Amino acid sequence: MNNDDPFDELMRRSLADEANRVEPTDALPEILNRAHAVRRPVVRRPWVVTAGLAAVGTAAAVGAFTVFNGNLNTANEGDAVAGAPGTTASASGAPDTPRSEPTKAPTQPPTNAKPSTTAVPKTGLREPSADAKTVPVYWLGDAIAGKDAAKASTKPTLSARSTIRLYRTWSKISGRPAFEAVRIMTTQQPNDYDYRSFWKGAQVSSVTQNDGIVTVDFKEFPQTKADEVTAALSAQQLIYTVQGALGAGNHPVQVTYRGRSGVPLFGQIDTSGPLNRAQAADVQALVSIESPTEGMLVTSPITVQGLATAFETTVNYRATNLKSRQVVASTVNTDEGQKSSGFSFPLDLKPGLWQIEAYLVSAEDGSISDLDSKTVEVVR
Amino acid sequence: MVYEECVTHESSWNADEALTAVYTAHYTSLVRLAALLLRDTGTAEEIVQDAFVAMHGRWHRLRDPHKALAYLRTAVVNRTRSRQRHLVVVDKHMPRSLPDEPSAEQAALRTAETDRVIEAMRTLPEKQRTVMVLRYYGDLSEAEIADTMGISRGSVKSHAARASKSLRQVLEQNL
Numbered sequence: 001m002n003n004d005d006p007f008d009e010l011m012r013r014s015l016a017d018e019a020n021r022v023e024p025t026d027a028l029p030e031i032l033n034r035a036h037a038v039r040r041p042v043v044r045r046p047w048v049v050t051a052g053l054a055a056v057g058t059a060a061a062v063g064a065f066t067v068f069n070g071n072l073n074t075a076n077e078g079d080a081v082a083g084a085p086g087t088t089a090s091a092s093g094a095p096d097t098p099r100s101e102p103t104k105a106p107t108q109p110p111t112n113a114k115p116s117t118t119a120v121p122k123t124g125l126r127e128p129s130a131d132a133k134t135v136p137v138y139w140l141g142d143a144i145a146g147k148d149a150a151k152a153s154t155k156p157t158l159s160a161r162s163t164i165r166l167y168r169t170w171s172k173i174s175g176r177p178a179f180e181a182v183r184i185m186t187t188q189q190p191n192d193y194d195y196r197s198f199w200k201g202a203q204v205s206s207v208t209q210n211d212g213i214v215t216v217d218f219k220e221f222p223q224t225k226a227d228e229v230t231a232a233l234s235a236q237q238l239i240y241t242v243q244g245a246l247g248a249g250n251h252p253v254q255v256t257y258r259g260r261s262g263v264p265l266f267g268q269i270d271t272s273g274p275l276n277r278a279q280a281a282d283v284q285a286l287v288s289i290e291s292p293t294e295g296m297l298v299t300s301p302i303t304v305q306g307l308a309t310a311f312e313t314t315v316n317y318r319a320t321n322l323k324s325r326q327v328v329a330s331t332v333n334t335d336e337g338q339k340s341s342g343f344s345f346p347l348d349l350k351p352g353l354w355q356i357e358a359y360l361v362s363a364e365d366g367s368i369s370d371l372d373s374k375t376v377e378v379v380r
Numbered sequence: 381m382v383y384e385e386c387v388t389h390e391s392s393w394n395a396d397e398a399l400t401a402v403y404t405a406h407y408t409s410l411v412r413l414a415a416l417l418l419r420d421t422g423t424a425e426e427i428v429q430d431a432f433v434a435m436h437g438r439w440h441r442l443r444d445p446h447k448a449l450a451y452l453r454t455a456v457v458n459r460t461r462s463r464q465r466h467l468v469v470v471d472k473h474m475p476r477s478l479p480d481e482p483s484a485e486q487a488a489l490r491t492a493e494t495d496r497v498i499e500a501m502r503t504l505p506e507k508q509r510t511v512m513v514l515r516y517y518g519d520l521s522e523a524e525i526a527d528t529m530g531i532s533r534g535s536v537k538s539h540a541a542r543a544s545k546s547l548r549q550v551l552e553q554n555l
Contacts, residue, residue: 014497019412035436
């Protein structure tokens with residue numbers, strides 16, 4: 001872009017002019033106070049070796065195998081794919097039978113244990129590799145309670161945050177599905193900017209299965225100190241992602257840090273025992289669009305696919321042309337009411353940028369209670 | 381050599397020192413950036429403060445004021461974008477309405493030229509507006525905008541091209 005262009009000059013001047021009208025008041029003391037409040041050490045519970053953990057120990061004695069999905073440099077990055085693959089669009093993905101591939105366990109010298117953590121024996125079977133597989137990866141997103149958002153409360157409160165839900169995207173991987181899925185979840189930016197993750201900075205070192213428990217070991221934990229609700233949902237984000245990629249049975253997930261359990265996750269999640277999957281209705285987004293994905297180029301007619309847990313099966317949708325403001329809106333029924341099930345509707349749209357929104361309307365007051373949106377460009 | 385010393389010094393900062401330094405250098409411009417995106421100074425300040433609190437928590441990972449600034453910028457842009465989206469959804473009758481109309485007094489301080497540009501910016505879709513603000517106010521390169529928004533450089537280019545085209549059209553009409 002030419003810097004001498006009068007248009008560029010006009011833009012720079014006008015935006016600077018507009019910006020300079022804003023004179024924020026000093027907030028440094030407040031920010032420091034809040035930062036320190038967030039970092040206050042959490043109260044630790046006494047550690048208990050749970051039944052699940054004991055099971056891991058028993059299996060270790062039987063003699064088992066360890067595998068590290070080691071080299072981060074050679075691992076597949078995983079491409080985001082549009083929408084759910086037709087036949088595997090269930091919440092848990094395609095069944096994937098683990099093969100037993102015994103490998104010698106490298107002998108690790110025992111490290112000095114901190115009093116509050118427990119070394120988890122490095123045992124367990126790795127999942128089989130797949131050449132090309134599509135795995136679900138979960139993210140956090142705001143469900144948007146319309147009336148709450150309208151209030152625009154100045155400080156996030158627990159109730160405002162409790163509208164955070166898990167949203168699912170699909171990624172193509174080659175390698176070990178659960179390991180790759182966790183790696184995408186911890187290192188990549190979700191392909192929809194409305195989604196986010198508090199797992200940034202975490203480094204997964206292995207995913208192993210043993211006796212009905214999946215162990216996810218991290219070389220680095222996420223450094224984020226999340227509030228209680230966000231931390232709990234972030235743990236569910238991991239559980240859903242791992243279970244979705246493994247596909248078979250929703251086994252509890254033991255999180256370990258460099259082979260040790262009991263190191264608090266996000267400063268507060270107790271990892272001394274395996275974590276269980278929460279009810280989908282409590283954590284999953286009540287409505288989500290899985291295809292098309294954000295920013296996708298599509299040709300009309302488009303088939304929009306998604307998942308919803310809708311009261312009386314009704315999902316509202318609306319497509320808005322971002323230029324002409326033309327709106328196409330209607331409703332569609334999900335396959336089943338009151339539980340998470342699929343919906344799909346066709347849209348015949350003229351070329352241009354469109355925002356597609358699927359949303360649920362509150363039976364109480366008619367406001368939008370849950371929503372997901374994707375912006376797509378319709379091309380000829 | 382001077383640079384090296386400087387880096388060594390900065391990476392030895394604790395989170396409070398880093399936060400104070402980055403705050404002093406960039407707080408105002410980040411609030412202004414958020415305010416340009418949202419047109420609501422109160423919310424802009426709140427969003428930027430949240431981002432600083434988050435940055436403080438991860439300073440031991442960032443360890444570099446440049447990374448900290450990039451992190452803050454991304455956090456602020458993320459949050460303003462999701463806030464904008466909510467506003468669009470909540471107010472379906474006036475999808476482009478903005479929360480904080482400037483008072484008459486403030487408006488009088490603006491030049492007619494700025495007025496026209498800001499008005500024209502309001503007609504842009506959110507992504508295009510964000511790209512334009514980052515380019516012309518943030519003075520970021522295409523690559524930096526792509527990183528900040530989490531989109532490809534190609535998308536930055538096409539959003540910028542579309543935005544420039546419609547802005548030019550609107551501004552010419554109004555002249």
